[in-house]
Amino acid sequence: MAAPASNSDSVEARIPASCPGSISQILYHAWHHDAAGLKPLLNVPGRASVQEPTTGETPLHAAIRACTPANRSALDDGEGEAEAAAVVRELFMSGAIWNDVDSNDETPGCVAARLGLKDLYTLCVEAGVRAELLFGLLDGYEELESDDGEEEETGEDGEGAQEDGKEGEDAGGAAEIESAEDVEVVVDSDRAFVPPKRLNGPDVNSKDYLRSNLTYDDGKLVDSDKNGVMMAWETSIMRSSVEGLLPGLAAGHKILNIGFGMGIIDTMFAETQPSKHHIIEAHPAVLEHVNGPDSKFSKDWEASSPVPGGYKVHGGKWQDIVPKLLEGGETYDAIYFDTFGEDYGQLRMFFTEYVPGLLEEEGRFGFFNGLGADRKICYDVYTQVVEMHLSDAGLDVEWQVLDVDMNDMKTEGEGEWEGVKRRYWTLDKYRLPTCTLLG
Ligand SMILES: C[S@@+](CC[C@H](N)C(=O)[O-])C[C@H]1O[C@@H](n2cnc3c(N)ncnc32)[C@H](O)[C@@H]1O
The missing domain is CATH 3.40.50.150 (Vaccinia Virus protein VP39)
Incomplete structure (x- = not known):
């Protein structure tokens, strides 16, 4: 598939071909809605939730972000939400975390909602419900880190980017990854979101x-x-x-x-x-x-x-x-x-x-x-x-x-x-x- 010409910072522009299982490879297949190429890479725990170190983008963000009108038309086979849904399902089945936020302070579901992708948004909600019910069964509630001071730091920029009309496709360029050693796989599977009442942050109890x-x-x-x-x-x-x-x-x-x-x-x-x-x-x-x-x-x-x-x-x-x-x-x-x-x-x-x-x-x-x-x-x-x-x-x-x-x-x-x-x-x-x- 061709890279979207308008997005030189996008995931596929920086793929190190020699790194199977690297963050870039995983994001690449997610971005291209290539479920077949992605599946074998997800056989290691935590891989479905890797995060690009600079942008915080996960494979879920990439798969959803690739559905913006601009990015969709740049994909040469014209694929869209249905293909993205197959990848999103594959990622959730492989343990992807529904509520990781990127550097725009958006979860994958937030991106789907912003882009008006109802089916993808529903998949994210369903995954969130499954995860929270499971954590409820395990009695494993823990504070989510997404809403602490970091949000205050990034919030303004995030809002600005959206107001400027720079949606989705420009939000998540991948960092340069030269070798497999550079890859940081984030394994954070025991995170549950605890919706706090009227407050956020682990400092209040x-x-x-x-x-x-x-x-x-x-x-x-x-x-x-x-x-x-x-x-x-x-x-x-x-x-x-x-x-x-x-x-x-x-x-x-x-x-x-x-x-x-x-x-x-x-x-x-x-x-x-x-x-x-x-x-x-x-x-x-x-x-x-x-x-x-x-x-x-x-x-x-x-x-x-x-x-x-x-x-x-x-x-x-x-x-x-x-x-x-x-x-x-x-x-x-x-x-x-x-x-x-x-x-x-x-x-x-x-x-x-x-x-x-x-x-x-x-x-x-x-x-x-x-x-x-x-x-x-x-x-x-x-x-x-x-x-x-x-x-x-x-x-x-x-x-x-x-x-x-x-x-x-x-x-x-x-x-x-x-x-x-x-x-x-x-x-x-x-x-x-x-x-x-x-x-
Ligand atoms: C959000 S306010 C209630 C507002 C109220 N609905 C009103 O209309 O003004 C929450 C209240 O719950 C009290 N509270 C917090 N933890 C409590 C607990 N474990 N048992 C009883 N009261 C508690 C707080 O001190 C506070 O007064």
Whole structure:
């Protein structure tokens, strides 16, 4: 096949013919959608996930990137998405990693989405779901490295390149590889993506968060590292969550909310005049905010509760409190879960081990769905993963798609994001889950 004339830096321009199994060779066959040539090279563990050292390009990126209109027409046999799909499948069957990012901070699925390659995008999502289900079975969740400071460094350039119209084909030139010794095969098969809630980076965890100082400041709650714990722009999501859990906002229900934050959802719950309103909150500063002498919350809600004693704040981690509620025979019509600094494994444990016992037969369970919300493909993967895990736990889920007004959202560091370390939400749609017990 001829090399695309317009892309002198492209993979095939730099192939050292003497290096079977080298990064360049593997990328070359992936780029040319040559499944037959690729297959024998993938018989060594890790080969399907080699990364070009300079651009971070993997064979998946190369196979997908070769489908840009410019690159496709440059391939002399006119092949396209179907041929690429065969190669992408071969790579996934050989252990390719679905969520490796290149130097543009794009996973292969991000490239497919940007280029409008729906079938290839779907293959990447399916691979992500399989991988995450497997890691869930192995209980092997680990933080993904893709969203740390590196992203901040590369983000601007990446955006600039796209705005300039330099899509895909110009993004990933391969470095010079003179001999097989130069080849670095990246074996990283035990990586799972853990969609964190409202934060990214391995430096934040529940223990540190619960010890950190918090600041309530002008429409947001941030921790001492300026991670956004809760923000006022989420108010409409909280409103829709309450409407999903309590259709018609009917009064007199028994409600459990985990994670008080700014008290946005609890204020809405209190307005429905529940017969029971239990809140679990672990952070001392948040507890002070709820219960302290200057607080507008607890005193009002205690006074207005239609059932004396119906309003109660349980101070402590839900992991310690929920088992006691269960033992005490408490049940609820509506349960909402929205914590901070905990990984998906905790949410899964909550809805698997506790929700079925705490929920009334006709009750509803919801949670803040921020799983992987800083990247479309991660959000799409985790929608499917959580749905399967909910089903395993005996819960049916209905998704309501809400618009998140991105025009109002400003860019990182501006508007509502000013003073927040990292923008944890980048998507224009929110999938709101409302769960019920399977019959
Ligand atoms: C995102 S905020 C909740 C926002 C809330 N939905 C609202 O409408 O304002 C998360 C809250 O969960 C609390 N939290 C974090 N880990 C917790 C745990 N293990 N148990 C109980 N609360 C926890 C945090 O301190 C924080 O107040």
